[in-house]
Structures are given as structure tokens and as C-alpha cells.
Amino acid sequence: MISGIWTIAKKEGLHIRRDPRSIAMMFLLPLLMMMLYGYAINMDVKNVKIGVIDHDWSPESREVVSRFDGSEFFSVHRYYPSRDEVRKAIESGAIKGALIIPADFSVRIGRGKNPPIQAIIDGSDSNTGKIMQAGMQQILGSVVFGAGNLPVLFTVEPRVWYNPDMEGVNFIVPGLVAVFLMMIATILTSITIAREKETGTMTQLRLSPAGPAQIIIGKVLPYTFLAFMVGSLMLVFALLYYRVPFYGSPWLLAGLSIAFLLASLSIGLLASTVANSQQVAMAGGLLGTMLPSIILSGFIFPIRSMPQVLQWVSTVIPAKYFLEIIRGIMLKDIGIQYLLGQLFALLLFTLIVLAISTIRFRRQMRI
Amino acid sequence: MNHDYAVDVEDLTKRFGRFTAVDHIDFSVRRGEIFGFLGANGAGKTTTIRMLCGILLPSDGKGSVAGYSIMTQSERIKQVIGYMSQRFSLYSDLTVRENMEFFGGTYGLKNQKLKNRIERVTDLYGIGDFLDQLTGDIPLGWKQRVGLASATLHDPQILFLDEPTSGVDPSARRQFWQTIYQLARGSGTTIFVTTHYLEEAEYCDRAAIMHKGTILDLDTPASLKSRYSKSNMEDVFVHVIREHEGELTV
Known part of the structure; x- marks a missing residue:
């Protein structure tokens, strides 16, 4: 046999x-x-191009932008002067979203308040959009200002198990x-x-x-x-x-x-x-x-x-x-x-x- | 069952659905005999051989090959028979030697014994030049000899040849039959051969004329010729078939 x-x-x-x-x-x-x-x-979202409108132009706002640029999810394509310019850029496909930082961003941080940042996301690609949203929250959640005494500004902090980089x-x-x-x-x-x-x-x-x-x-x-x-x-x-x-x-x-x-x-x-x-x-x-x-x-x-x-x-x-x-x-x-x-x-x-x-x-x- | 017979069948029948390929045939083949099965394509020759070799179960009747029942002992039968078919069935992407090593291996031959057997058949059939060539590359006439060499490696008691010379030129066919003759006379191997080349019946000790699943006549070529007073087997064959068809239509 x-x-x-x-x-x-x-x-x-x-x-x-x-x-x-x-x-x-x-x-x-x-x-x-x-x-x-x-x-x-590949359903990952990596180096999505975003635009920035920075009305504040402060060290704090630049810190936030550089966090985004330094992350795997996003790369900052360029700065835009106005919403209209951002809209055009999204429509032409040059960028998939934008951050709008208000003029009083650093002032509010100085007062220990939660400054709002507006995010614009191109929802036509819903998968990418959802992941961008999660990515933005993750990045913003990790940004901490103040000399160590805990003013954590953004508390949403998704934690992904097993495949941490998703x-x-x-x-x-x-x-x-x-x-x-x-x-x-x-x-x-x-x-x-x-x-x-x-x-x-x-x-x-x-x-x-x-x-x-x-x-x-x-x-x-x-x-x-x-x-x-x-x-x-x-x-x-x-x-x-x-x-x-x-x-x-x-x-x-x-x-x-x-x-x-x-x-x-x-x-x-x-x-x-x-x-x-x-x-x-x-x-x-x-x-x-x-x-x-x-x-x-x-x-x-x-x-x-x-x-x-x-x-x-x-x-x-x-x-x-x-x-x-x-x-x-x-x-x-x-x-x-x-x-x-x-x-x-x-x-x-x-x-x-x-x-x-x-x-x-x-x-x-x-x- | 008589054990002096290499093959002995009684009422052997094979039906495929409503079609009866082999219809209650009886015959026996003595040991050492060259036994021919003559008939046109579709006469039931191959079906009969397949039943005898144990790869097709009969629908009816009984039979023995080398003393083993074809109904229940097909595994024993396979050990003592050799088979070579009209469809050349060695692996064309293997060399002649590898083919022989493989088929020898399936019979449990190995090492020195396998080597000796390969040497022996190589000399016997004069295929030494082709041993290390891919089997697909050698001429058809030689392929037939290689097939024969491979089928006789394990020294079978009975060798079944299903249209072995189909498509081979006349001189190669003559050579092939001389080898068969040597095999039967020299080592006492029983040869069971089917063919539709009627002149080849002359090489057989006895021949059966098969037609539409039945055996119409069975005798030595000499007495077949004298009984029907014909000079060659071809005329005998045509006469027997005509007579049979005539009986049916009258």
C-alpha cells in the first residue's frame, strides 16, 4: 500500500x-x-489630500495642521484663502476635505476653552469619508496644549484593537x-x-x-x-x-x-x-x-x-x-x-x- | 471452472442501458495459446477484454482468468496479466525508462529486481536506444514495442493486446507479431489479442469471429479456411458475417 x-x-x-x-x-x-x-x-485611507483655511495663523493652529500633515491619514495639500476656493478644489478633486481654523483659535486655547475646528469632508466617497472622519477625531484627540496640566481639548479617542492601524x-x-x-x-x-x-x-x-x-x-x-x-x-x-x-x-x-x-x-x-x-x-x-x-x-x-x-x-x-x-x-x-x-x-x-x-x-x- | 484454461467464460454478457455490447458468449483459451478476437469496430472486442481484465463488471454470466473469478477476484487478476491497448497509454512526458520504472513499481517491482527486468525487456525488444528519450518523441512503431516491453515487465501469465498494431505500418506489424510469437512459444505466455486486420489472424493458434456482441465461429485459421473453402481469413470473415446476416433477413 x-x-x-x-x-x-x-x-x-x-x-x-x-x-x-x-x-x-x-x-x-x-x-x-x-x-x-x-x-x-486596499480600502485604507492614506495621505488623503486636504486643504486648510487658517484664519488664526498662530503657533497653535500651525501645530494642529502639522499634526495632520504628519499623520498617515492626511497630507496637507495647500492653504486656501476662502471657502469658495476650497469648494472649487474639492469639486476639481484636488482635495478630499479641509480644515477651517477660526480666527480666535489660539485666544480660546489661552482661556482654556474648547475651540471649534470645522472640518469639511467630501462625502461622495462615503467609505473614505467615514474613515477621514474617524481619522480627524483621532488626530484632534491627540493634540494637547497647555503645560502638561491636562487641558485635553478633544476627548474623542477611538481605539482600534487587533489591527491598530486598521x-x-x-x-x-x-x-x-x-x-x-x-x-x-x-x-x-x-x-x-x-x-x-x-x-x-x-x-x-x-x-x-x-x-x-x-x-x-x-x-x-x-x-x-x-x-x-x-x-x-x-x-x-x-x-x-x-x-x-x-x-x-x-x-x-x-x-x-x-x-x-x-x-x-x-x-x-x-x-x-x-x-x-x-x-x-x-x-x-x-x-x-x-x-x-x-x-x-x-x-x-x-x-x-x-x-x-x-x-x-x-x-x-x-x-x-x-x-x-x-x-x-x-x-x-x-x-x-x-x-x-x-x-x-x-x-x-x-x-x-x-x-x-x-x-x-x-x-x-x-x- | 477448468484451471487448465487461461481464460474461461460462460454466457458472458455486458449491457449498457438497453444496448447489449456482449451477448452471452462462451469460449476458453488454453494456457500458452495465441488467441485472436476478430471483428469490426463495435463488435464487442474491447468490452470483452475489459471484463476479462477486471475493469468492467459483467452484467451476466461468469468467467475466470488465470483461475481467478472476473466477478470477485479482479485484484488478483490484475497481478498476473499484462495489458496493452490500441490507444498508446504510456506517459508521453516521461522517458521510456521512467515509464517502465513506474509501471513496474505498480506491480511491486523495485530496486535490483526492477532493474534486471527492465534490462531484460530492453534487450528482448531492442529498445535500448530509446530508454532515456521522452516517450512522446519516439516513432509510433517503436512506441508499440515500448508498450509491449512495459506490459511484460512483471512476467504476466496472460497478455491482453487490444488492437496492438492499429495504425502501425505493415513491416513494423510483422516484426511485432514475430515478437509476440517468441513470447508465446518462448516463455509460455498466453496471448489474447483483438484485431481488425484479418490477415493477422494467421498468426493466431485459434481465432474467434465476433459480430454484434456474439461469437459467430471459433477455430484454428486452417480449419476455418478449409471449412468455408476460402484461401484467406479475410474471405472467411466476410463469408461468416454474410451468412449470419442472411440468416437474419431470410
Whole structure:
């Protein structure tokens, strides 16, 4: 049994080695996608250009402006003399908002009163607008005048947990790892079996004493290993390039990702019992894994804001559980005790899909 | 079941839905015999072979191959048979040697034993020049020999050849049959071969004429020819089929 599996795994390794272009694709495509997605789905608001109308022109007002300019959220584009000029600048898109500092700003501070600062935000991009609002409050909240004896002028101080910089990349990139692992594992598995059906070598294999279990395990092993390598590469890339934090245990993540890979592979096997050509396997694999994994897993769109029906659908998407696992471990350092539910869901999924595909495969082995 | 027979079937039947591909056929093949299955495409030859090799379950009837039941002991059968098909079925992106190492490995051959066997078939079939070439790159006639080498690595008792010479030029076909002959006479391997090249029936010890899922006649080529007083197997075949179709229409 073991040596039969090894024989098939070794042969599968030769196929992989003979096809360096596919390997290159397998490693480069995820990195490329990561670059694209990392920036394109970047929902962060960084260095938003704002204008300033400073009626006071005091050291205090300049201090506030320099805080804004020095923050990650904003960069001060230029000063404007009037509201009309600001309006024109916002309409032309040169700036996304403005601060208006009243003439008595420093005088009021001197009296220990709360001086109002007016903020203008371009609400047409509601996402950016909301984040700008939060950013402004955060910055203003941190500005303290007076010689240390507590006149804290702005008390609103939002505190964000786990992802303190609210970096979208930290959220997106682990998700990308999940989606890609799934895609690679599923598509490779279904293609490798479809290819043998297409070229007729499947008949020769079936005529050899190698049993269905040996064939399947032997075929799946090398691709699991490959998917694992690709996943690791993506993670290293995420850590080095995007500086995504990794607070939890890499070993726990590695262990749980095996459960996820098994779930993905079982989908691939099921697809291969349906598809007789590599093209069909490829298309089916893409449709069956990529779309639901991206749209319904919570990768980008939060599950809780989906319609009820889609929320139910999302419970049978393995990527949903792995997303919770990988984000939980990387960003929150949660332990296995919080992830048992996800692990159980993945194993149950694997078991059911594997049972269906084994029955179908057996039936095909001896029609 | 008689164990002197390499293949022994009774009432073997295979239906696909309402279509009967193989219709209650009986025959036996003696050990060491070269047994030919003649028939047009769609006569049921390949379906029969698939049932005998244990990858297709019969709908009806019974049969044994090398003494093992084709209904219940297909795993045992696979160990002692070799199979080579009309569709060239080695991996074209692997070298000839890698293909042999792989298929030998599935029969549990390894290390020195595997090496020795590969050496032996390489010499026997004269494929030494191609050992380290990608299988997809070698000429078709040679591919056929490589396929044969790979199918005989594990010293099968019975070798099933499903249209082995399909698409190969006449001189390569003659060579191929000489090799088959050596194999049967030299090592006592039973050969079960299907073909639609009727002149190849002359190489067989006995031949069955198959038509629409049934066996119309089965005998040595010599007695078939004398019984129908024809000079070659092609005429015999045409005569037998005509007679059968005539019976049906009259």
C-alpha cells in the first residue's frame, strides 16, 4: 500500500518537473495577484489630500495642521484663502476635505476653552469619508496644549484593537492565501486526474494492481506539498512585503491548514469524477472554488451583512472557516480552543465530499 | 471452472442501458495459446477484454482468468496479466525508462529486481536506444514495442493486446507479431489479442469471429479456411458475417 502510493507520488513528481512553466505559474501567479489585490482592494485611507483655511495663523493652529500633515491619514495639500476656493478644489478633486481654523483659535486655547475646528469632508466617497472622519477625531484627540496640566481639548479617542492601524492589507492578504491555497489544491487535483482520462493512461492505471485509494492518495500528496509551499511563500511575502503581523503560532496555522487543504483536495476529486477533460476540470475548479471563496467566504464582503440565504450558503464554503482560522491566528493570536468549531466544520466537509467522490470514483472504476 | 484454461467464460454478457455490447458468449483459451478476437469496430472486442481484465463488471454470466473469478477476484487478476491497448497509454512526458520504472513499481517491482527486468525487456525488444528519450518523441512503431516491453515487465501469465498494431505500418506489424510469437512459444505466455486486420489472424493458434456482441465461429485459421473453402481469413470473415446476416433477413 505505502510503496504503491510512493510509486504514484514519484511519477506525479516527474510530471511536475517536466512542466516547469506550470510550476512557475503556480508560484508567480499568487505573488502577482497578491501585489494587485493588495493594492487594488486596499480600502485604507492614506495621505488623503486636504486643504486648510487658517484664519488664526498662530503657533497653535500651525501645530494642529502639522499634526495632520504628519499623520498617515492626511497630507496637507495647500492653504486656501476662502471657502469658495476650497469648494472649487474639492469639486476639481484636488482635495478630499479641509480644515477651517477660526480666527480666535489660539485666544480660546489661552482661556482654556474648547475651540471649534470645522472640518469639511467630501462625502461622495462615503467609505473614505467615514474613515477621514474617524481619522480627524483621532488626530484632534491627540493634540494637547497647555503645560502638561491636562487641558485635553478633544476627548474623542477611538481605539482600534487587533489591527491598530486598521490596515486593510492585514485583512486582505491572509484571505488571499486562503483563496489561493484552495484554488491550487482543487484545480491541480482535478486536472491531474482529468489529464489521465484524456490521454488514456487512466485505463492503464486501472489495469495495474494499484487500487483507487493508492492512486488518489499518491496523486494528491505531491500537490498538497506544492500547495503548502505556495502558501508558505505567500505568507513570507505577506510578512516581508506588506509587513502583515503574525502574532499567533505558525505551527497551529500549519496544522489547521492541512485540514483546509484536505477539504480543497476533496472538491478537486469530486470535480475530477465529473470532468473528462482538463479544460472542463479547470473551468469547473475555477468556478467552483474561486468565485465562492472570494465572494461568499468573507474574504472581502462581511458575511454578516449578506442576505440570509447567502449566509447559509457561506456555511458550506471551506474558505470561510480557513479565513477565520488564518486571520484569528495571524492577527489575534487565538489558540486552538477557539478554532475547534472551524476545524470540525472543515473535517466534516472533507468527509462528506470525499465519501461522495469515492462512491463516484469506484463506480467509474468498474462501470 | 477448468484451471487448465487461461481464460474461461460462460454466457458472458455486458449491457449498457438497453444496448447489449456482449451477448452471452462462451469460449476458453488454453494456457500458452495465441488467441485472436476478430471483428469490426463495435463488435464487442474491447468490452470483452475489459471484463476479462477486471475493469468492467459483467452484467451476466461468469468467467475466470488465470483461475481467478472476473466477478470477485479482479485484484488478483490484475497481478498476473499484462495489458496493452490500441490507444498508446504510456506517459508521453516521461522517458521510456521512467515509464517502465513506474509501471513496474505498480506491480511491486523495485530496486535490483526492477532493474534486471527492465534490462531484460530492453534487450528482448531492442529498445535500448530509446530508454532515456521522452516517450512522446519516439516513432509510433517503436512506441508499440515500448508498450509491449512495459506490459511484460512483471512476467504476466496472460497478455491482453487490444488492437496492438492499429495504425502501425505493415513491416513494423510483422516484426511485432514475430515478437509476440517468441513470447508465446518462448516463455509460455498466453496471448489474447483483438484485431481488425484479418490477415493477422494467421498468426493466431485459434481465432474467434465476433459480430454484434456474439461469437459467430471459433477455430484454428486452417480449419476455418478449409471449412468455408476460402484461401484467406479475410474471405472467411466476410463469408461468416454474410451468412449470419442472411440468416437474419431470410
